[in-house]
Amino acid sequence: MAARVLVVGGGVIGLSCAWRLAEAGHEVTLVAPDPGRDSASWVAAGMLAPVTEVQFGEAPLTELLREGAARWKEFATSLERASGHDVGYDESGTLTVALDTSDRAALDQLLAYQHSLGCTAHRRTASECRALVPSLTPTLRGGIEVPGDHHVDNRALLGALVQACRTKGIRFVPLSVEAVAAGGAGGGGPSVDLSDGSRLGSDHLLLAAGTGTPHIGGLGAAGLPEIRPVKGHILRLGPAEGRTGPPLLPRTVRALVHGRSIYLVPRPDGTLVVGATMEERGTDLGVRAGAVHELLCDARAVVPGIDELELLEAGTGLRPATPDNTPVVGWTALAGVAVASGHFRNGMLLAPLTAAAVVDLFGAAPGDE
Amino acid sequence: MAARVLVVGGGVIGLSCAWRLAEAGHEVTLVAPDPGRDSASWVAAGMLAPVTEVQFGEAPLTELLREGAARWKEFATSLERASGHDVGYDESGTLTVALDTSDRAALDQLLAYQHSLGCTAHRRTASECRALVPSLTPTLRGGIEVPGDHHVDNRALLGALVQACRTKGIRFVPLSVEAVAAGGAGGGGPSVDLSDGSRLGSDHLLLAAGTGTPHIGGLGAAGLPEIRPVKGHILRLGPAEGRTGPPLLPRTVRALVHGRSIYLVPRPDGTLVVGATMEERGTDLGVRAGAVHELLCDARAVVPGIDELELLEAGTGLRPATPDNTPVVGWTALAGVAVASGHFRNGMLLAPLTAAAVVDLFGAAPGDE
Numbered sequence: 001m002a003a004r005v006l007v008v009g010g011g012v013i014g015l016s017c018a019w020r021l022a023e024a025g026h027e028v029t030l031v032a033p034d035p036g037r038d039s040a041s042w043v044a045a046g047m048l049a050p051v052t053e054v055q056f057g058e059a060p061l062t063e064l065l066r067e068g069a070a071r072w073k074e075f076a077t078s079l080e081r082a083s084g085h086d087v088g089y090d091e092s093g094t095l096t097v098a099l100d101t102s103d104r105a106a107l108d109q110l111l112a113y114q115h116s117l118g119c120t121a122h123r124r125t126a127s128e129c130r131a132l133v134p135s136l137t138p139t140l141r142g143g144i145e146v147p148g149d150h151h152v153d154n155r156a157l158l159g160a161l162v163q164a165c166r167t168k169g170i171r172f173v174p175l176s177v178e179a180v181a182a183g184g185a186g187g188g189g190p191s192v193d194l195s196d197g198s199r200l201g202s203d204h205l206l207l208a209a210g211t212g213t214p215h216i217g218g219l220g221a222a223g224l225p226e227i228r229p230v231k232g233h234i235l236r237l238g239p240a241e242g243r244t245g246p247p248l249l250p251r252t253v254r255a256l257v258h259g260r261s262i263y264l265v266p267r268p269d270g271t272l273v274v275g276a277t278m279e280e281r282g283t284d285l286g287v288r289a290g291a292v293h294e295l296l297c298d299a300r301a302v303v304p305g306i307d308e309l310e311l312l313e314a315g316t317g318l319r320p321a322t323p324d325n326t327p328v329v330g331w332t333a334l335a336g337v338a339v340a341s342g343h344f345r346n347g348m349l350l351a352p353l354t355a356a357a358v359v360d361l362f363g364a365a366p367g368d369e
Numbered sequence: 370m371a372a373r374v375l376v377v378g379g380g381v382i383g384l385s386c387a388w389r390l391a392e393a394g395h396e397v398t399l400v401a402p403d404p405g406r407d408s409a410s411w412v413a414a415g416m417l418a419p420v421t422e423v424q425f426g427e428a429p430l431t432e433l434l435r436e437g438a439a440r441w442k443e444f445a446t447s448l449e450r451a452s453g454h455d456v457g458y459d460e461s462g463t464l465t466v467a468l469d470t471s472d473r474a475a476l477d478q479l480l481a482y483q484h485s486l487g488c489t490a491h492r493r494t495a496s497e498c499r500a501l502v503p504s505l506t507p508t509l510r511g512g513i514e515v516p517g518d519h520h521v522d523n524r525a526l527l528g529a530l531v532q533a534c535r536t537k538g539i540r541f542v543p544l545s546v547e548a549v550a551a552g553g554a555g556g557g558g559p560s561v562d563l564s565d566g567s568r569l570g571s572d573h574l575l576l577a578a579g580t581g582t583p584h585i586g587g588l589g590a591a592g593l594p595e596i597r598p599v600k601g602h603i604l605r606l607g608p609a610e611g612r613t614g615p616p617l618l619p620r621t622v623r624a625l626v627h628g629r630s631i632y633l634v635p636r637p638d639g640t641l642v643v644g645a646t647m648e649e650r651g652t653d654l655g656v657r658a659g660a661v662h663e664l665l666c667d668a669r670a671v672v673p674g675i676d677e678l679e680l681l682e683a684g685t686g687l688r689p690a691t692p693d694n695t696p697v698v699g700w701t702a703l704a705g706v707a708v709a710s711g712h713f714r715n716g717m718l719l720a721p722l723t724a725a726a727v728v729d730l731f732g733a734a735p736g737d738e
Contacts, residue, residue: 235658237658240655241653241655284609286610286679288676288680289604289677289680296658297666299658306658306659307662308657308658309657309658310655311656
């Protein structure tokens with residue numbers, strides 16, 4: 001039987017889960033003030049990079065990320081069919097370069113670790129790097145090529161998800177959730193209190209509110225891990241008006257610049273997404289001058305040609321992080337209330353896998369198909 | 370007799386002339402798409418700095434700038450009375466600092482030149498500079514204090530001018546001017562063709578269109594000097610939300626940073642205006658990543674604390690410059706058509722003087738007072 005499902009949150013996780021739940025036959029309502037836009041996903045770069053994102057000591061997470069990546073091609077194809085929109089899924093691979101010899105040493109350590117986990121990653125000399133990406137600085141110290149680390153256009157993806165949700169008849173409620181109430185012993189399902197004073201009931205409820213989670217009432221007994229905001233600054237740079245020619249970057253470039261990490265992710269229209277800082281500063285969303293300086297400084301050290309691009313946008317987002325940096329997906333201690341959050345740096349990458357897990361959790365409703 | 374005067378242009382020059390002409394008894398119409406905002410004046414810093422702006426070889430211009438500065442206090446007082454708005458006129462003076470020994474040598478040369486012109490300017494040691502402005506970098510190499518170089522809040526000023534114009538009954542026509550026609554031999558005055566296809570007549574016409582001048586038809590025989598756009602990038606930085614305490618800068622700070630010039634001008638609300646590049650790139654108004662980087666890089670070298678400010682705005686404007694960098698104010702070769710343009714870096718400073726000159730040119734109409 002189809003369940004009435006309430007999804008709280010309009011980022012990539014909430015939207016992906018809502019869409020897949022509707023496909024599985026559920027009657028879905030999504031509550032978010034501005035679905036797609038009002039989320040960390042909107043300011044993301046859209047990297048799908050389990051190998052490049054490898055962190056020492058987080059082998060189980062790496063396993064999860066690789067599983068997530070394996071789902072992406074089918075997810076993108078299926079979403080493009082459902083929505084009629086291109087999501088900018090791009091398999092051109094990722095190149096990570098080193099700017100100085102210490103950066104080179106750090107990349108070599110990373111490469112050894114990637115190999116120890118069975119990942120495909122190739123050591124590249126400086127000239128091999130520049131053959132792949134001619135706009136790179138001539139002073140670089142070589143790098144790592146990871147052909148299997150891809151990217152997606154995050155904003156195209158969010159637009160396609162909203163469209164696919166609408167096509168599937170999902171109801172959008174453009175409000176905030178003030179509080180959640182668990183399902184009752186008498187069989188009543190969980191409900192939410194909305195910012196306009198009304199209440200919405202359901203059979204199942206999915207919390208996909210990211211860093212908004214701590215601001216929702218009624219979750220004290222839910223048994224959730226702490227979800228803390230990790231702020232990121234990101235820039236969008238575009239070709240100057242009237243400029244034509246090949247794009248500055250034919251693939252995603254990441255770099256270590258004197259120990260600092262940076263990435264530059266191309267979009268089909270020639271825009272580059274440059275990010276990102278990692279700052280634990282509460283929920284402040286202000287764009288700091290020092291962070292913009294740091295990103296521009298490191299980006300132009302890697303690709304000098306960015307000086308001539310236009311600064312289209314300087315934005316910030318709050319990544320939802322758990323204490324062990326691993327997402328939390330499953331039932332909470334509140335009857336009928338599940339959670340899918342804490343995706344930290346990997347919301348885009350893990351959205352297909354998380355959505356599949358949530359569909360399993362709530363049970364498909366094949367009778368309604 | 371009161372003349373019907375058409376003012377073309379809504380920057381500080383057009384607005385100041387319009388207001389003063391209306392005060393002199395003329396019947397004024399001001400044509401500009403968005404008075405106050407759609408102008409180089411909107412992105413200006415508002416420095417009133419004849420001494421700090423001294424350029425070798427431009428002694429006559431310096432004389433003009435000093436004459437302009439002498440008019441400012443009365444102009445500000447009179448405008449505040451007329452408009453009921455504070456214009457943020459600030460007499461705290463200007464400090465110019467040197468970041469390295471070459472910068473120090475360059476400032477010493479400038480100081481000698483300032484003294485040779487009879488300007489008041491004092492050599493200051495590094496510790497004297499930091500006593501005046503404690504947020505300055507400890508590594509600076511001293512500077513020059515010019516107590517008579519002041520500043521005004523450019524946006525407050527423009528708002529006050531628009532208000533004063535309205536109070537005086539000036540008619541605003543929010544359109545562009547496509548072409549100008551000279552007054553006829555039969556005694557008909559000059560007229561303009563507007564972007565909506567209509568025509569406006571007048572007794573006198575004042576062109577105060579800045580870098581828009583070359584786009585106006587019918588001026589081929591006006592005998593105007595070439596007015597070229599000199600692009601400037603400017604940043605506005607503000608205190609992070611919720612931060613209190615004394616402002617980062619108690620006065621205007623300018624600096625030579627390894628040969629490059631930068632300025633930081635404080636506003637009463639704690640905002641800093643940081644500028645400005647000088648670029649001859651036609652009429653392109655795009656915000657270049659390289660220019661933003663340069664401004665942030667130099668500003669934080671002078672005042673490290675700007676790293677913690679929010680980047681509120683990155684903007685550009687086009688300064689109208691003549692071949693000799695001196696404004697052109699007077700009658701053109703077209704009957705009834707005058708010009709007030711080419712104020713380059715000094716539109717704010719010269720607005721009171723230019724407005725007075727234009728009132729003299731058109732003649733007061735005391736009979737109507």
